[in-house]
Amino acid sequence: MSKALEKVMDAVDIETFLVCDNEEEAKKISMQMMNELGFCNASIVFIQYLGPGARVRVRGYIYKPGERYNWFYDENNSQ
16 A cells, blocks of 8 residues: 555545446446556445436545554554
8 A cells, every 4th residue: 555545544535537328337437447446445426427428436445444544553653
């Protein structure tokens, strides 16, 4: 994990417009994109099909509730 991502409290949101034929295809592409970016746990926050494609907002989770947060346990804080 990059040093910047280690400082993320919980998740990263990505918003984009995907060229696709319908909303179902947009959902499939969105989740594939998040997997390719390295997010094992992701969810679709918003989706709106408009003409040539869909506007989507997808959330990739860095930490699940209760996990050991790197931003809490840094090299200067040995909790």
